[in-house]
Amino acid sequence: MPKDMNGKICLITGANSGIGKVTALELAKLGAKVVMFCRNSKRGEDALAEIKQKSGNASVDLMIADLASLDSVRRFAADFKAKYNKLHVLINNAGIHYPERKLTIDGYEAMFAVNHLGHFLLTLLLLDMIKASAPARIINVSSEAHVFSKIDFDDLNLDKKFNEFQAYGRSKLANIYFTYELAERLAGTGVTVNCLHPGMVKTNFQRYSKMVQDAIKKAPPGLLISPEEGAKTTIYLATSTEVENVTGRYFENLKAKKSSRRSYEREIQKKLWEISEKLTGLA
Ligand SMILES: NC(=O)c1ccc[n+]([C@@H]2O[C@H](COP(=O)([O-])OP(=O)(O)OC[C@H]3O[C@@H](n4cnc5c(N)ncnc54)[C@H](OP(=O)(O)O)[C@@H]3O)[C@@H](O)[C@H]2O)c1
Numbered sequence: 001m002p003k004d005m006n007g008k009i010c011l012i013t014g015a016n017s018g019i020g021k022v023t024a025l026e027l028a029k030l031g032a033k034v035v036m037f038c039r040n041s042k043r044g045e046d047a048l049a050e051i052k053q054k055s056g057n058a059s060v061d062l063m064i065a066d067l068a069s070l071d072s073v074r075r076f077a078a079d080f081k082a083k084y085n086k087l088h089v090l091i092n093n094a095g096i097h098y099p100e101r102k103l104t105i106d107g108y109e110a111m112f113a114v115n116h117l118g119h120f121l122l123t124l125l126l127l128d129m130i131k132a133s134a135p136a137r138i139i140n141v142s143s144e145a146h147v148f149s150k151i152d153f154d155d156l157n158l159d160k161k162f163n164e165f166q167a168y169g170r171s172k173l174a175n176i177y178f179t180y181e182l183a184e185r186l187a188g189t190g191v192t193v194n195c196l197h198p199g200m201v202k203t204n205f206q207r208y209s210k211m212v213q214d215a216i217k218k219a220p221p222g223l224l225i226s227p228e229e230g231a232k233t234t235i236y237l238a239t240s241t242e243v244e245n246v247t248g249r250y251f252e253n254l255k256a257k258k259s260s261r262r263s264y265e266r267e268i269q270k271k272l273w274e275i276s277e278k279l280t281g282l283a
Pocket residue numbers: 013014015016017018019020037038039040043065066067068093094095096114141142143144197198199200201202203204205206
């Protein structure tokens with residue numbers, strides 16, 4: 001059962017495309033105040049107009065920021081706090097898969113930086129506000145791709161060895177470590193945090209990588225789902241009364257399931273947290 005989302009403020013990163021756009025639209029249809037975190041003004045404005053028109057909800061806002069820049073994330077969080085005094089649902093959805101090794105303006109490997117570090121910083125900068133809005137929920141969009149990867153803390157920037165699938169998978173494994181550690185830290189606060197695999201979804205996600213495009217072409221019929229299907233678990237975790245008190249779990253197809261064995265290593269969860277605090281300047 002979806003909750004009545006009237007009066008709820010929901011922030012979604014990467015809300016102009018694919019899974020994030022459908023999530024924003026469905027939450028707007030349910031009456032939420034939706035804030036779209038997008039990196040490109042034109043793409044953001046186009047999606048904003050479409051979401052307002054299709055949902056009939058005028059209470060949708062667009063804020064421009066780039067998860068690849070820690071300064072941009074800091075500015076976003078300050079602007080968000082100046083504009084709003086509550087945050088009931090944070091959906092860390094934006095994600096990127098690059099075929100080659102790139103460094104961000106802060107000097108970090110780009111997939112790790114955008115998919116993990118940017119969201120880590122955003123969440124922690126907004127955490128007091130989220131706690132003050134409890135009951136509240138945080139949802140991290142991870143991926144099944146995490147199962148093939150691990151984090152080598154001696155080569156966080158992948159100077160020694162870069163493989164696009166390992167690098168992407170590592171960033172999605174980081175989403176899970178972050179979810180599990182944050183859930184521990186938020187116990188008793190009324191804030192839940194869960195992560196998910198959306199399925200193999202037909203979005204703009206493959207646009208940079210020929211290898212991802214080829215993998216999609218070879219996918220058995222029926223495996224590739226629409227963005228509407230792909231957004232279902234995110235929307236469920238954001239709105240359903242069934243998961244009101246569920247926290248620290250990994251979901252697929254509206255069901256909690258086990259993530260990789262490695263993702264449950266408490267030592268690594270803590271280590272990644274501490275390193276992420278240092279890399280984002282929080283420590
Ligand atoms: N599609 C799949 O099969 C699949 C499978 C497993 C997991 N996922 C995960 O699902 C999430 C959503 O992906 P999608 O499939 O919906 O892909 P998508 O259509 O490419 O959407 C990704 C969104 O992230 C935004 N984004 C990328 N880099 C950003 C940055 N530096 N700052 C702010 N926003 C940024 C994109 O903005 P622009 O439009 O401006 O680039 C876009 O809005 C990702 O986390 C992805 O890892 C997808």
